[in-house]
Amino acid sequence: MADMRLIVVGAAGRMGKTLIRTIAGMDGVTVAGAVERSGSPEIGRDAGVLAGLEPLGVTVTDDPLPLFAAAEGVLDFTGPAATLEFAELAAQARIVHVIGTTGLSDADNDRIRAAARHAVVVKSGNMSLGVNLLALLVRQAARALDADFDIEVVEMHHRMKVDAPSGTALMLGEAAARGRGIDLGDHAVRSRDGHTGARRRGDIGFATLRGGTVIGEHAVVLAGEFERVELVHKAEDRSIFARGAVKAALWGRGRKPGLYSMADVLGLSDD
Numbered sequence: 199m200a201d202m203r204l205i206v207v208g209a210a211g212r213m214g215k216t217l218i219r220t221i222a223g224m225d226g227v228t229v230a231g232a233v234e235r236s237g238s239p240e241i242g243r244d245a246g247v248l249a250g251l252e253p254l255g256v257t258v259t260d261d262p263l264p265l266f267a268a269a270e271g272v273l274d275f276t277g278p279a280a281t282l283e284f285a286e287l288a289a290q291a292r293i294v295h296v297i298g299t300t301g302l303s304d305a306d307n308d309r310i311r312a313a314a315r316h317a318v319v320v321k322s323g324n325m326s327l328g329v330n331l332l333a334l335l336v337r338q339a340a341r342a343l344d345a346d347f348d349i350e351v352v353e354m355h356h357r358m359k360v361d362a363p364s365g366t367a368l369m370l371g372e373a374a375a376r377g378r379g380i381d382l383g384d385h386a387v388r389s390r391d392g393h394t395g396a397r398r399r400g401d402i403g404f405a406t407l408r409g410g411t412v413i414g415e416h417a418v419v420l421a422g423e424f425e426r427v428e429l430v431h432k433a434e435d436r437s438i439f440a441r442g443a444v445k446a447a448l449w450g451r452g453r454k455p456g457l458y459s460m461a462d463v464l465g466l467s468d469d
């Protein structure tokens with residue numbers, strides 16, 4: 199089978215550059231296009247050079263339309279507004295849309311769900327194998343330990359991260375809520391400040407740390423009386439997310455339209 203032709207949007211970003219390097223180093227996929235926002239100083243540069251490689255013969259552009267018409271998949275780690283635009287374009291072109299972007303609102307997710315009626319969309323707050331396994335373990339732990347064990351999700355990321363709690367933290371909170379058979383929306387405590395009162399039984403708390411160059415660290419703490427279980431993941435390189443995204447694109451090739459998760463791709467769904 200011919201290589202899968204993939205577009206990287208947000209090509210000059212931390213993940214964009216990692217994706218270009220990852221695709222260039224993998225069999226079965228090729229960089230078919232690189233998109234940045236209009237006005238970016240990187241427009242017109244070679245995508246390989248942008249990512250610290252030899253030239254790939256792919257020029258960074260701010261015009262996604264012709265690229266979407268000629269590619270099979272798009273890898274999207276940008277921001278919510280851009281991701282909604284790319285979701286519409288991917289749906290029109292019927293190409294696989296892999297969404298790593300976090301910080302999406304409920305309304306954004308509704309629009310992505312609508313786009314997934316026409317194209318394969320794989321969306322996850324974390325594309326790494328380790329975090330998706332962690333989510334499964336969290337769900338099992340939350341199910342096994344009742345509400346005598348208080349659940350807190352703690353995350354730390356680099357100083358440039360713009361959304362909180364992280365997409366991964368919310369995904370882990372969701373896994374815990376599903377394990378408990380409760381709705382996260384009714385039990386999430388996303389920040390605490392001042393005289394908060396005692397902790398409500400069954401709540402799922404989130405704590406956010408930002409600083410330095412931390413790629414991404416997550417811990418789920420289940421704190422009971424006189425004992426505590428901690429489930430932890432530490433990302434050491436962004437290539438774990440990029441490899442997951444490419445795997446998701448290849449998995450989505452030829453599949454019927456729909457909204458899928460990384461757990462589907464990795465065969466980790468335990469429904």
Ligand SMILES: NC(=O)C1=CN([C@@H]2O[C@H](COP(=O)(O)OP(=O)(O)OC[C@H]3O[C@@H](n4cnc5c(N)ncnc54)[C@H](OP(=O)(O)O)[C@@H]3O)[C@@H](O)[C@H]2O)C=CC1
Pocket residue numbers: 207208209210211212213214233234235236238275276277279280297298299300301322323324325326365439
């Ligand atoms: N699911 C996962 O596994 C992971 C998800 N993420 C998520 O991915 C997203 C990006 O992270 P990161 O790479 O660190 O962020 P960056 O800010 O480094 O990269 C985002 C890039 O997208 C560009 N961009 C914004 N709007 C457009 C547009 N309309 N068209 C083309 N490009 C655009 C930005 O340009 P400009 O700077 O000019 O705005 C920037 O270059 C975040 O939401 C993050 O949380 C990150 C890692 C893993």
Ligand SMILES: O=C(O)C1=N[C@H](C(=O)O)C[C@H](O)C1
Pocket residue numbers: 300323324355359363364365366367413414415
């Ligand atoms: O912005 C990041 O960097 C990351 N974002 C994702 C998130 O919000 O969980 C995934 C990863 O932790 C890195």
